[in-house]
Amino acid sequence: MKYFYHNKFTCSLISVLFTFITAGAIAQKEKPNVVIMLADNMGYGDLGVYGGGEIRGMPTPNVDQIAKEGFQLTQFFVEPGCTPSRAALMTGRYSTRSGLNSIIVAGTPSTLQDSELTMAEMFKSKGYATGMVGKWHLGQETQSLPTNQGFDEYHVGILETTDGTLYPETMRRSRLPEEFIQNAQPYIWESQEGTNELKKVRAYDLEYRRQIEKDIADASVKYIEKQAKSKTPFFLYVGWSHVHYPGLSHPDFVGKSSSGPYGDMVMELDYRTGQVMNAIKDAGIENNTIVIWLSDNGPVQAQGTNGDFMGSSAGPWRGEIGDALEGSLRVPGIIKWPNKIKPSVSNGMVSIHDFMPSLAAVIGADMPQDRAIDGVNQMGLFMGQNKSARESLITFIDGEVAAVRWKHWRIYPRQFTNSDGTPSQYGIGAYRVDGVGYPAIYNIKQDPREQWNQVGFVAWVIAPYLKTVSEYYKTLQQYPNPKPLSMTRFGNRN
Template identity: 60%
Template structure:
């Protein structure tokens, strides 16, 4: 009943535009695509894997060179959907099947914002915000879900590894991931097992489902919101047969080139449908690449000039690809103004005339005036990075500060991000000037101690909100009974 009340409340808000004037919105989200993977960011053909269609969005829209996210798949997706730090929804760690962390029924999502303004809402591809019914996209504001990857692509490897471990077939079957699809009532049905073999096909099926949705909804009388959750370049990085060997650098490059091709198919569908001028296209990555994870030939992901990778708290983990195209409304350009994944929620709410909830903290800021050029500067100058419940880092302007020193794991480079640890410092935070020192190698606390003031202010403002809105207990797989 609470969910129905929330949606009803949002639906009563007057829109700033008529249905005919409201733009369609398509968000495409890459999975573990690094800052240095895409041509517009210095990768692409230079690295043996051209990305002309993604670059096309960058050249015809606004490309962010300082787009910041959260350190892993689930946290960033939670932040995108809710406009809140993932720790506020108990989703600041990667969801693993069988654990209790899941998107709660009372969260308000982008899907619900768009539904409140009369939009048709659809999602294809990866979700990774929980497999319980309250967390399904179709229970979180989306009308339909196709080619549904509820969890992580890692699950495609479970069957072989569990068989080698001698696990009983019943246990293997329970852990095996599936591809899902919603029925007319929004209930999810299993379509097929998500296997290593199907891993090579899934990206094409995601694009095909997105194209079918665009073709159908372009002829309807209501605007639409489509969320496309790609699975490339998440490990195992296995591209479709038509893309195997396409790049000059191996399987990772092949996957990037397929991702680019699938992006182009969706762009072409928008153009063919005659709705390009009234459709906002947003292309993002959820977090950084993992260049030390997996077999050697799949480690070609690049986080550009920044140190760090998927799962840690360094700049290279949270600074990645982000761009938006809106013909006639957003002037093509690149900007180094700070924008965060959390900002899409209030920004899109402003664009479509939806009301942002006032009964909970919203960490995103409205960037609509900056996007359209009505103001030259972003409305953001800081961002907190969490690892689990812990504040691991704070960005303020060009400075990055760490309460504790992050130490990569030793002996197993594929655990660089997820297996690293934090150790106490001398009582002062580590301070790095990201613009002068992109690798974060020179601690400047001795000459920049004044930055501690803004750092403490950002943390204090966040902590103040916890007095009225405490965070749920985060799931821990190492600490029990606390």
């Protein structure tokens, strides 16, 4: 039998240690949980609080409620596509700095490098449990997987894009070999406990396309319920698949809207969001959980073969996914933190790059000093203490400066073709024409559709535009970007 030697010293030591451990546990639990939900291809004009919703036949009461109880951003910006925005969110850097300025297509070398510090790794460094559910789209190499980029768990995993559900069908119509078709088939992935590796769960095909949003919501709810019982704070990243095409919703939502299949998807996404919000509330952690609800890029505007409108809306702005126009980049953005962030609507400029440094300030993490960071800490704005810490944002296409937003001016070194709402006309298929030495300049407040080039009247705007771009180029002297991937330009590029 072992005896524990009692004396004043050991009792005092035990008391001190117990106090220290208890205080540490309390301090750890006082750190807020963070849940980020990222919609796919939802434009500015889809949600009720942004001018869509009920008046477009697809009410969004759950997301609207987050906005009413939280901090709604009316000037929130992202990058032109899925991969660039997700890279910006995870790293706090312009996507071109990590070589992810183009939407990842299978077979290309684009992938998130191990050297990048992700938001998940930042949370882990401060003692957080980290989980992800849904769409990743930052690469399928081993180094790029969520479980190798700071996430403890990954469920209902979409490593690439939902476009892939269409590939087998279109390839069979082209009578390609079945072996070739099977190699292009996307899959759903799941993390394995005790390892960083992922396992295939099932094919991500058109049949499962209808089921996946429910499974993403169910896995998110399960994760919240589990972590709420723990003394460890958690970070959960939910990558929704809606409202990305193909426009297939769960059978329970087919015909729910009066806006066709797209509206059905919007309503399902809203309902699934409500499931996650209810899980947070039912677990008793609502007051200590930051919820951030965003879209990754602007709309895809398209028409189905039966005449149904199959895409989302940029609201008052012009543009869609893939270009550098306002409507491609200005999307819904909402932050809710009860008793910390007062419900309000703000037109302060915020970008997707800002969330990593803002959350770093909340949890007491340091941003890396060995690389360029483009995000800024916006907690002062969110807490109502000061104005936005941002007044400019650069947008890149093909690794080049494609647009600069400075205050309420949008400035283009080159001009985009005009939109007629047809994706093949612009958007991902956009092309730009060279200028004649002067940029195109639009006053977004006066001219949200970007129809009046004011360069001849406001040439003074060129000075801050050039300053913004030159400051970016100065950072490249110390922190050069990797050579950008171009699927149309080959050979060595500076």
